[in-house]
Amino acid sequence: MYISKVSLVNYRNFASAKFEFNKGINTIIGENGSGKTNLFKAIRLLLEDSSLHYAYKLKESDFNRALGNWRGHWIIISIEFDEISDDEAIQSLFIHGFGAVQTGSVDRATYNLFFRPKADIRQKLSELDNGDHESMNEILGGLTVEDNYEVFFTGKSNVDFNDPQVYKELVGDFEKVEFPSVIDASKFGTKIPHQLSVSKEISFTFIQALRDVVSSFHNNRTNPLLGLLKEKSGEIEVSEYEPINDMVNDLNSKIEGLKDVQQIKNDIDETIRNAVGHTYSPSALTIKSSLPDEADKLLQSLKLFIGEPNEEHEGSIHELSLGGANLIFLTLKILEFKYQKSKDVFANFLLIEEPEAHLHTHIQKTLFDKLDYDDTQIIYSTHSTHISEVSNVENINILAKKKNYAESYQPSKGLSETNIMHVQRYLDAVRTNLLFAKGVLLVEGDAEEILIPLLFKSVYGVSLDELGISLINVRSTGFENVAQLFHDDRIKRRCSIITDLDDAICDTTINDGDTDKLIKYKKSVEASKKSGLERKERIEEFVKGSSWIKSFYANYTFEVDFMNSGNKHEVKETIEDVYKDITTKKTAKKDITSKDIAVNGKRILTMANNAGKGWYAIILSNYIEEWTIVPSYILKAIVHAKDEWSTSVISSMIKFRLDYNNSNKDEDDATNFKLLYESLDSYSKKEITLNDYYTTLKTEIDDSQLIDLLKELI
Template sequence: MYISKVSLVNYRNFANAKFLFNKGINTIIGENGSGKTNLFRAIRLLLDDNLLPSSYKLDLGDFNRSLGDYRGHWIIISLEFSELSDDEAIQSLFVHGAGQIEGNKVSKATYNLFFRPKADVRFMLSELEEGDVVGLNEIRNDITLEDYETFFTGKSTADFNDPEVYKNLVGDFDNVRFTYTYNESSFGVKIPHQLSVSKEVSFTFIKALRDVVSDFHNNRTNPLITLLKSKSNNINKDDYRQISETVISLNSRIEDLPDVQQIRADIKNTIKDAVGQTYSPSSLSINSSLPSEADKLLQSLKLLIGEPGETYEGGIHELSLGGANLIFLTLKLLEYKYQIARETFANFLLIEEPEAHIHTHIQKTLFDKLDFGDTQIIYSTHSTQISEVSNVENINILGKKENYAEVYQPSIGLQSSETEKIQRYLDAVRSNLLFAKGVILVEGDAEEILIPTLVKSVMGVSLDELGISLINIRSTGFKNVAQLFHNDRIRRRCAIVTDSDHAIMDTTIQDGDNSRLKRIKRRIERSAKKGAERRVDLDTFCNGNEWVKAFYAEYTFEVDFVEAGNYQEVKEIVDIIYTSENKKQAARKELDSDKVDVFGRRVLTMANKEGKGWFALLLGKYIYSETILPDYLVDAILFAKGTFSRSLLSDILTYRAKKNFELDNNLDFSEFHAVVTSYISEEVDLATLLSSYEAVDPSDQILCILRKLQSCSNGTRKT
């Protein structure tokens, strides 16, 4: 038995979210604040018996903020279980509780938590005439959290993620249509929480490892004490009797020490001298309180540990953060092993961000080793090392939006052969694309090295600040990865950046061509043909998918870079690449040419001579704010980013103003800076901001870049 689906409606940052899980190890990926902890909290509300009873009384902060006014709405948390065993006990539990009977046995089961208005409120809502908005508002105005109850059901068949199902169950607030009764066969029958599924399963939650030392100092959260308590109940009294008698004897010997008795007498005499016989205590003793009971004595034990490669053993507080976290995690896993030994119907282990302060090799090894066979494990993480070794079919990705989060399953709708290719491809570097807000796929080292440098130098912000991951495919096989980005899978923008490889010269073989020139022409012609075929193939692949788009260099990255006007940057490395003065002069002259067959052949010759990766590293030292971003790269970046906040656009323009003023201190940007303030406070629009900048520096390339943004997005959103 395993959790196959979790549905969350109006719960915390999930307005309407569906998580799909498989048997074995599952991974939740998401940036900070995307809702990983909230998901685990929701599961715990249904399966964790260690939660305090007060946890089930939800509060205002548990309602999703996108609701606006929570009053009258419901929070729905629904778990679906699959592959229930044929065991008579578990079949009995679910037949009478949460199961859906198919034939003679239960194969699926649901367990739901509704946080809903109490019966009297629901009845008043059901009495409203359809469309009575005034009456609805009057009732809602009087609703408080005290009018809410927590209600558990099982045996539901409804899809709670369907908005129409929500309207049928909770009500249609827009059209004011509410009912008091509901279909139990669809929405589930009531289950008393004291008879809940949580009492029949083994469930362990390991929270994010942030303050381990504090947890070890707290008897309630110390995992060592939890383990010792569990064992103390199994101690054989006969085996322990001798130890207990020895402890009692030791207490007596400590109390009888002459120094202890002397201090006792001194205390007694001092009190008598101070307040007299009448007000002095009638008796006074100093007792040794070493526990003689088995459970208490075990709990007094302390854990001493030595770091790897060291002989010294110290307390938890003396360990490194990584060492302390690893020990904490180990003890919680042992606690879990003790739990599953008691033959429960199902075993669940939730681990929140295990990567905290733990070395990357340990992260990967931990994930690889943690497999208890009959246990469903769910990790949450933002570690690329863990996501690298995660099965892409068992991943749920959280996408953070304004006031809510979306959930993506990257393998939905893909064939097993396609997911296998993706699985092999997603190493620790490339798995970054699972975390990014936008992705740019490139085909080679030159793009991987130079595009981040270009963006930072020209726009003043890094690709990381833009939320964009740039991934080097190291080939033109983009489709294997780009298919992840789809309305059914990961709903994030993916820009494919590749070369068209148009011929930079006439490839017709002439009578006077020597053998070397003929080879060059044939090679260029073959590349142009492949480039044209690739373009048709990619355009067909992207057609109809709003999340993926291809952007093409007309020739190659290096040629288009020079064609954009960046010949001076390439000339800066001529002296590094060539030693002959004649070749240096020839290279500079050809790079100054306005003919693509001249400067194009030269820059490609230089790149091939050094290797494109090394060429890009050399060139990267001479990228400045004046360097021109090729047009197709601008389009790719704007597509991958999607929307730009007012503050981000202001930062970009302010950076450009600063850089241009450094080049020419006659430029007066004072009025522009005043407009920036008005733009951030939404007093003026983007067109006004750009016009203000253009009045000072009309030739700056940033104007062309942002006017492209203005034309394609028609505005910005507020952060």
């Protein structure tokens, strides 16, 4: 038996989210604050025996903030199980409590938690006339969680709680003021008898995020070693422990009988009698040794001493490195799970929250690889690209943080096995960044990977990382293998494909008298042009109709288009680094200065190929400055990749450009910077629109970089 689906409605930062799981190891990935911990809390409310009482203590703050007014709404947490065992006992449990309605045995079951208004409130709402908002608001206005809400568990539901229409049928339509008078149990599930509980029939272990492991070891309640020792203490044979018990009692007697101990006892007795007299003195006074002779208490006095790898010294937990302490904590919690797993239960679940803290990348990957137990479903949450790299893309759920809510995505949903294999092959530790990003740029080579992030940061003062954009080097033109992830059914994030058209930089007509070398060069240019056109045709067909993917092209190649966007100065600076021969240097400078693309284009490509495109990009990066021009197609790609541009981010980029222009103005510059700064302040406070600011800007300043950016953002 395994968890196949978890549905959350109105719970914490989830307005409506669905998670799909498979047998074996599953991974939840997402940025900080995206809801990984909240998902685990939801699962624990239903399946962790020690957390069940918290289900009855839900609060107003547990409602999703996107609701605005939570009153009258329901929190729904639904777990679906699949491959229910044929075991008679578990079949009895699910048929009577949770199983989907059907004859014979069940192989799928649901377990639901509803946090809802009590019956009297639901009855009042159902009696309202359609559209009577005034009466509805009067009923809802006085509701409190403490007095008017209840927790209700059901099983045997067969609906999709994430469907807005299903929610309206179950809870009601607040806009139309239509509320149900009865709930269809055949759809939404029947009440679960109090005596039935899944948590009592399964092995469930939750390993929390490793934030302060040393403190956990010092706390008797959270010390995993104590938990293991307590469990084992009850299994010790009496005959095996009796000699130890006798030794402890004998040791206590010997400690009590020490001459110095007896002397202190007598001195205390004499001093108190001298102070208050015989009448008010204690009738008896003894100093006793309190070494415990019970097995559980004696075992709890044991401490772990550990040596770091390749060291002979053994120290206590607080002496270990953070990574070493975390690894020991994880080990003990996993051992705790193993002890539970060995019991006679229907299913085994292990939830591990962000295990990567302070762990070396090799340990992260090895840990993930090794934790694969038979008959156990494991669910990790992580923001480690090293764990996501070794995760099966079919078993990944992605959390995307939005304003007041989070969305969940399944990146392989709807893909064929072949396509899944292609995606899996590409998602190494570097490229799995795209699973965490708010937007993605796909590029074909090293030059783009090296220069685009530096170029944008240098010109606009904001990095791609600050924008939440990941730039992924596909290292080929097979963009579809990765870009297919961005889809309405999979990852709902924007993706920009940046590639070259490889248009001919010269006339490729072969003329009489052309040398063999020239003919070869023309054929190569023509072949690249043909390949570029075919690539564009293929990509345009692929992105057609997509809400998320868009393609952007260099007319020629990245290097040629970069240079001819107004960056010949930067390219000329690299000549000294590329060539040693003085004559060649002079020729190269002359070629770069040429207005003929057949000349300057051939030169920069020759320089890049001679140095190696990646190495040449590193050389060129040394000369990128605030005045460098971002090619138009790259700027458009970056703007598309980011779904929402906040006022604060745009203001920061504008100010960066204004500061640059202001600090580099000459005596004849008539720009009214005071007006531009004041208008920027008004825009930052949302007193004027970006379009208003752009109108003012373009009449006052000649900064193509800033003007081009705002054109794209408006």
